[in-house]
Amino acid sequence: MEDLALLLARWQFGIVTVYHWLFVPITLGITWMVAIMETSWVRTRNPVYLRMTKFWGKLMLINFAIGVVTGIVQEFQFGMNWSTYSRFVGDIFGAPLAIEALLAFFIESTFLGLWIFGWKKLSPKVHVFTIWMVAFGTMASAFWILVAGSWMQYPVGYVLNPATGRAEMANFLEIITSKMLWAQFPHTIFVGFATAGSVMLGVSAWHLMRKQHVEVMRKSAAFASVALLVGSLGVAMTGHWLGQVMVEVQPMKMAAAEALWEDEEPAAFSLFAVGDKENNRNAINVAIPAGLSLLSCNNLDCEVRGINSLQAEMVEDHGPGDYIPNLFVTYWGFRLMVGSGTLMLIIGALGVLFHIRGTLPKRRWFLVAALWIGIAAGFLGNAMGWIFTEMGRQPWVVYEVLLTRGTNSPTVAAGWVWISLIGFSVLYGLLAIPAVYLFVKFAKAGPGEETSNEDVAASMVY
């Protein structure tokens, strides 16, 4: 059954990618945080910064390991599960993946090795340089994978070659300057800061509640709050911008996110809806008048296209078919993403405010909220954002160019996909146990008493 193999391959992509994406945003942000901390240590020689560097650096490494190894699957699975897709897009999609490995993975892995093992062998200045390179490498990695990913959302700079039946590169510059990319990339980077900030604030809060390691944790909480506030503000702004790009180039995704069936002028922003897909309408919808117009075009009266007319238009352009993404997933995914982001923004803002007032360590309710709500919102927001943007693209794998159906590997039977789907799911589930165990263990153990780079060296080796 061909369609079963397709379905399983999609589930596999979803599972391994969302899992990978639970760890990667932390990496994206925390490498920068550790780099800033170590720079502060080198510049001020205040050992508190060294202890922060080591403490958060350890947690960074525990997290980094899972992100790295699950990343290998990402690169292999296009060929393994999606060979038809790979043949169709390879001319465009392969290049950013190869460039990511060459430009980003080598930097990350080499300089992370130097950072972990170089505490005694490198001068403090060179040592801090290595973590900056890692931070830069993670950012470069995000950029190049988003070159590939955003092209699937908004294909530009290509031609369809009828002779080979595939998409071929026509303009590389257009691909790496695509407006979708330059909305997604900053959005992703800010997400990294916000997520790392929420995790760091949560861990700091845990210690502050217990009034232990106060010096290190107070400073860490301040760092984290700023990262969380700046990150979430950036996420909101770039998200708004990304939404406007989406309205323009993927109106169906926005209509699905809003469960907006008919064209509206002005369009309302839905707060809660129960869909009635049989009759192409909502059974219940609570909405803010003109809210969606405001989000889509910064004014209160523009028209926003609805699902029904977009579906009709797509049938006209691409032939008969159902071009509506899964509305339940996109509608609620979008809301959970935005809701999580809002919670993070509030926690970040309060954290900064309380820090400025000097009352942060005493506000127990805030510390509890930062620990449980902040961290949960970080993970939930990331997972939902990813699921929303990928599911909202369906039924297309390359938007309005190639349907997902039929792009999986024709020679890979459903039985094989079952094996790898179950295998990876079980493996990833099992790996979460030691990862969380070690993270919690080192998080609870707290910082040490180091006063020099040499003191850190011994605790870093394998």
Place this chain on the structure above:
Amino acid sequence: MEQGILNLETLWFVLIGVLWIGFFFLEGFDFGVGILLPFIGKDDTDRRVMINTIGPTWDANEVWLLTAGGAMFAAFPEWYATMFSGFYLAFFVLLVALIVRGVAFEYRSKNPTSEWRTMWDSAIFIGSAVPAFLFGVAFGNLVRGMEIDAAGEYVGGFWALLNPYSLAMGVASFVLFTLHGALFLSMKAKGDVYERAVAIAKPLSIAATAVMAITMIWSYVQADGGAIPGLLPVAAIVLLGVVVWLVYSKLFAWAFVFTGLTIVTTVAAIFIGMYPNVMTSTIDPAYSLTVFNASSTTMTLRIMSVVALIFVPIVLAYQSWSYWVFRKRVGREDVTSSVY
């Protein structure tokens, strides 16, 4: 159409060969160290010494694989698609192995209990042994040719991949990488680990020479005299013979260089032998994927060439620097401290 060899397709075929050579040369000894972990690492401290000899650099070594895979996708999408879907279950096992191994390096010493460490040490051993074997099997199949149909899809199923010749290639790569790892330890470890590494290098060098001699001669037969070119496989056997002599003369660093040269020569032989095919069809030679019918467009290859020309030398420079930084031998005194 006769294309000659002065074209971008051939350049990228060569570059991908170079990336695989780099991967096998570098990660080869990482695999070897992992395979030897239970045999040379008699106690926890010894095992930590071994792991720390490759600790700073193993991950960057593995990136050679990711770059090779990415480059195949970018330069030869048809090759990437056919090979990765064709080796589906084998690559699934390979990925599982690489995943547990990578996590194991990072996690095994972060908890002191012996159950914890034993578990991750097993992961390192399995995660090193399985890929060391599977890569040989995979390349054996590339040399031998696979059942590629008119659409360029592999239709031979899973069990056909486990043919005797490819399995022999798997054994050869396994033994060769193990030897490469022992010789790496002879340069990077001191104390008991060093002593045991050089002791085990002796029988390993003889075994590697024997296994490689068998598979290389088999290659001539297997390939109908066509797929494996001229004297390169013979050169690989001779180089390994030199390794035996160097090991018995206690010139271990030189022996390491020569196992490295053996890897270079063998992979080069495989690539030169395949050219211009990248996936040889055993159903009909006309179905074979070649560097010309499997490649990306000239524009993509040009862009990739510019990127590679600029960044490969930079990568080589800083990766070499990291080896220079960690040039000293690792001993028990380097790893006796607490992990906190």
